[in-house]
Amino acid sequence: MTSIPLAEELLLLAYDDQTGKATGSRIGLDLGMAAAVLVDLALAGRIAYVDGFLTVNDPTPTGDQIADAVLARAAEDEPHTPAQWVQRLRHRLRTRVLEDLIARGVVRDVDETQMEFIHVHRYPTTDPHYEAEIRVRLTKALTSDEIPDERTAALATLLTATRMEPALRLPPDESARAHQRLEEIASGAGFSGGASLEDSIVRPSVALVVATLGRAISAALGAPKPA
Template sequence: MTSIALAEELLLLAYDDQTGKATGSRIGLDLGMSAAVLVDLALAGRIAYVNGNLVVNDPTPIGDPIADLVLAKAAADEPHTPAQWVQRLRHNLRNRVLQDLIARGVVRDVDETQMGHIHVHRYPTADPAYEAEIRKRLAEALITDAPPDERTAALATLLVATRMEPALRLPPEEAARAHDRLEQIANGAGFSGTVNIEDSIVRPSVALVVATLGRAIQAALGAPKTL
């Protein structure tokens, strides 16, 4: 199966397959999807983290319409910090990603009219194969000690940063171990500051981008609530 964009992977994990409704923090998902677009560009060697900013080092399109639009804007604009980029990109990004998924038959748009005139949209799964592949990759990363590929390591890091771990739908007795493993993956990839970037399991250039985006998301979300 052809891989899909990281932003699409986050969205599919966050939306309930049957109800078609988003679960968890909406702002966390939006910030995570913004970061995911930038991570895809970093994985493709198009952007890098230089002197506190994300800069374009290759303006060649990667073939994804949303990522390519962001790349073109970044190439024509002045450099911005990771924190500035995730805030700039998150507005209307979710709707654009949903429309792309609808057009490709991955999710359905269920338009329900309430009170005679209020339209409420749900997006249940139409083709479960895409999400199944995502969850299979994550499950393999969680149950083995082998380092995952760059893309899966980045996805694991974004799940932690956005506090989307409940989207894994694990029973309580497994959730804590999964959290530890996700953090271990992030640390081993050099995304969390506890491992030297040069010792990262991914390319240092990618590790720098993901690490700074993860910190930007966590700063935007603030301290997690405690009971």
């Protein structure tokens, strides 16, 4: 199956398949999706982290509408830090991603009226194959010592940064090990300072972008609440 943008992968993991409701932190998801668009551009070799800013090094469109709109905006605008970009991009991004998923028949829009005039939208899954593929990749990464590919490593790191581990729906006795493995992946990729960029399991240019975006998300969310 053709891979889908990382922002879509995060959203599908965050929404309950049956109820169609978002689980976990809404702002965490929005920040993570904004970062995911930028990570996809880094994976495609379009942007890089240089002297504290995300800069465009190749303005050629990628073929993804949302990513290309961000790329064109970044090419025309003055440079911004990773923290500035995730804040600038997170507004209405979820709506645009949901519209794309609805148009492709991956989820459906259930519009319910509450208290006679309040509209509440749910997005239950229509085509489960995309999310199933995502979970297979993550499960393999979390349960084996194999080195994950760049996209899966980046996705795992975004899940940690946005504190979306509950979206993995693991039994309690497996959650601790999964969290440890997520941190190992981030460290091995050079995303958390645990490995030099020369030893990174992903391209150093990508590792720099993901690392800085992860820190920006963590700073925006603040210290986690005590368990």
